[in-house]
Amino acid sequence: MPPQPISRRSFLRQFNCAAVSSSAILNTLLNLRLANNAAADDLGGGTDAKALVCIFLSGGIDSFQMLVPWEQSRYDSYSATRGAFGSDGGLALDRNTLLRLNGTSSDFAFHPSMAGLHQMATGTGAFAGKQRLAAIANIGTLVQPITKSQYQAWENGSNAALPIPRALFSHSDQIEQWQTAIPQGMLELTGWAGRAADLLNSAYNTGATSMSISLSGNNVLQVGRDTTQFVITPGGSLSFENYSTPHQLKNQALRSTLEQSYSNLLEQSFASLTKQSDDAQLLFQQQFDSSTGDLGTASSLFPGNNYLATMLRAVLRSIKIRSALGLRRQTFFINWGGWDMHGDLLQPQAYQLADVDAALTAFQLGLEQLGFANDVVTFTASDFGRTLRSNGRGTDHAWGGNAFVMGGPVDGGKIFGTYPDLTLDGPDDVGYGGRLLPSTSADVYFAEMLRWFGVPATSMATVLPNIANFWNPVSGTPPLGFIKS
């Protein structure tokens, strides 16, 4: 039979169908590759259970007030850049009030409001003999390592091909990039914890509850291709229960509609999915409220009138019921905002840091008391660092900042990465009042934790697509070294 001439209409129809089906095939192939990699690495072995807890300090925290140079010449440079303590518009903290670190970190100190975290870093007080907290200096979003001269050439247009994070210094763009770990932008919006969950969930978890638990509503960090987020509140899951009588009647009616059979496939699918979700919420709440979820005396460690502490108490309970939920891997997300301090820095930051300090200290003490200290790594992240120079009252958006990581697996008391030169227009400053070029990529920070969490070296690039620009996952060496080997 001779070949039939193809009409324009039929060509377009077939082309569109091919395009649609090839997208599906590509997705399938990507998922198969993910599954094959995971199978090859024998995921799910052992009996360990681990959790990663992200405290996202949104607004862009001024973290050079949290980790401050204490050594005199370094402090002088800090003071000159920020404006001397007590001077008009000066933002430097009083050196006499700083909480000095010990050991190899003794050239540096913490903000006076970080007394609990200071004990955790120095292994003193409530954490005597247990150094649980480390800092990562001058960390930020990067696509690949760059130098100041390369960045300046890019700004001037002579190095246009240099990959630079998109929309630097802007809140939501940088929040997104910290959570996707793809600062050049991506077509499919998934977070690095979500991609890790896609890889690990079926290997480690058996329960109906998602391993990606958020106390701050939906977020980008935990968005996966296959795994979903499970949003809870400090009181437990978002169930259709515990409301007043009119709401209970409405909820009964809603449940009844979900249990019906529908001939329409869309309706049936919607009802099934909603019911699955409702069942998972009920199971979670059942366990959360049971004796398994009871924190006992650890509950009293958490201060009142501190919402972050209340959320972390719920995280601790969620970790305590992990076996009952069938979860050996969990990620938790908490957004804690209010750090965008352009108009006033010193007082508001001191108050807010005191809350963070009390909440994180209570959480770590609770983990220690309940025997979960070695199973949990808690880390901070923020939109960006802030300008070193005072704008007269506060500081503005910048780039590199400091992050903090705590837990039993953490090699505490140390500062990882390279603490920058805080001199204005110095070697690390890329302009506009002290924007620091990050010397450590957020990717290696995440990679270190994901390596501990169980993401195999061969799959690390699937979760962190830019990681090979900073570290070779199959090298056998840790990316930064803050997790004890």
Place this chain on the structure above:
Amino acid sequence: MPRWTLLAATLCLTGSAVLLWQRSQPGPAANPAPAPAEVTSVQTDVVPAGIVVTESSPAVPPPGDHRAPGDRLLGDYADPAHPPANDLTLLGRAISSFLLIDKQAADRPLSANEEWSAALRGKRPGTEPWLSDPSPIFDSRKRLIDRWQTPLIFHALGGKQWEIRSAGPDRKPWTADDLIEKTSG
């Protein structure tokens, strides 16, 4: 040759012939053709190379009248006849229009006043001026200023949204008399 091809060629030829005939006919007496624009002088020094100027070309304004596209949007900027909030509204519109034209602008840093100034003056790589320089909206250091000559503060909210803040009459930012406008691209 297939029949439909011959038919199409015949139709094309016929159509062309009809068009040529119509163009050769004089127009109706009631609607005489407009007189060609009267050109008194041509500023050839501002005509880009490669452009041939003829007597029927539109008049090219002298160099002093050349203004950047966004200037018209800021015509009443800092005009005492209008309330101060109007200034930020105008600037917000100028910025929105700029971002509508330059789709890639927001991918590069746009946070500090100096970055906005450079972007709007066309001083960033591969960009054209959107605002004239000099202009009353720039001070001697090329910073964007309010009507009280205080540099404006740009707050990059993200997602192509910014907050523009004027320090207000007291010239001190972050005080009660500040003026704030949100703009987006």
